[in-house]
Amino acid sequence: MKTTPRHLKIQNDKIVNMKYANVARVTAALFASIGLNAHAAEVAACDLIHSDAAFMLIREPIKQHTPNRKFEIGDGMKFSNCIFFGDRSNLKVLLIEYPDASAATKAFSEGTTNTDFLTFSFERGLGEKAAWWKGGAEAYGYTVLKGNRFLLFDSRWKDAIDSVGLKGRLRPLVAEAARKM
Incomplete structure (x- = not known):
């Protein structure tokens, strides 16, 4: 049986690299916590x-x-x-x-x-x-x-x-x- 590396998960029949899956969510949360949106910070x-x-x-x-x-x-x-x-x-x-x-x-x-x-x-x-x-x-x-x-x-x-x-x-x-x- 073939195993999938730990950082890869199958979601909705697609392989997702979990190392990067939450980057957008974390970035948005960070900007929200300091009162800025991503565009304003740039x-x-x-x-x-x-x-x-x-x-x-x-x-x-x-x-x-x-x-x-x-x-x-x-x-x-x-x-x-x-x-x-x-x-x-x-x-x-x-x-x-x-x-x-x-x-x-x-x-x-x-x-x-x-x-x-x-x-x-x-x-x-x-x-x-x-x-x-x-x-x-x-x-x-x-x-x-x-x-x-x-x-x-x-x-x-x-x-x-x-x-x-x-x-x-x-x-x-x-x-x-x-x-x-």
């Missing part, structure tokens, strides 16, 4: 944009890049950022994860109020809510809300640029990032 700001895309946006060589998967935690929020530096411009991507969607919605509402320096125009098709913003002649970007996450694309320029052209280049990058959030 996404950092640098996961949302590639350096080639940043190069296409700022249209100059990337001199310095802060590629990291570090998270900072403070005031119940989890932060990560990714920054690309050129000679005359830079791009910062900031991802903030709030404890719940209502806290993120409140932050989005408070953060998209027009001031003497910043103006916002709301747009559809990027997350649940999104706004294109301008700050003088040197700062432009998008702010996006999706669930309990707040995403900021912040571009800075040392010389005035055509914000319409920038907006056309930036929107597809933000749309892709919003899908990944």
Whole structure:
């Protein structure tokens, strides 16, 4: 009589390797015990944009890049950022994860109020809510809300640029990032 090794079991007429059968259940339980889902634990700001895309946006060589998967935690929020530096411009991507969607919605509402320096125009098709913003002649970007996450694309320029052209280049990058959030 042929015997089956101990770590192999027959379940529903299939051989199952019991060493790996519970990995998904254990991982899900671990994330649930610390208040995160598997997707939330994996996404950092640098996961949302590639350096080639940043190069296409700022249209100059990337001199310095802060590629990291570090998270900072403070005031119940989890932060990560990714920054690309050129000679005359830079791009910062900031991802903030709030404890719940209502806290993120409140932050989005408070953060998209027009001031003497910043103006916002709301747009559809990027997350649940999104706004294109301008700050003088040197700062432009998008702010996006999706669930309990707040995403900021912040571009800075040392010389005035055509914000319409920038907006056309930036929107597809933000749309892709919003899908990944």
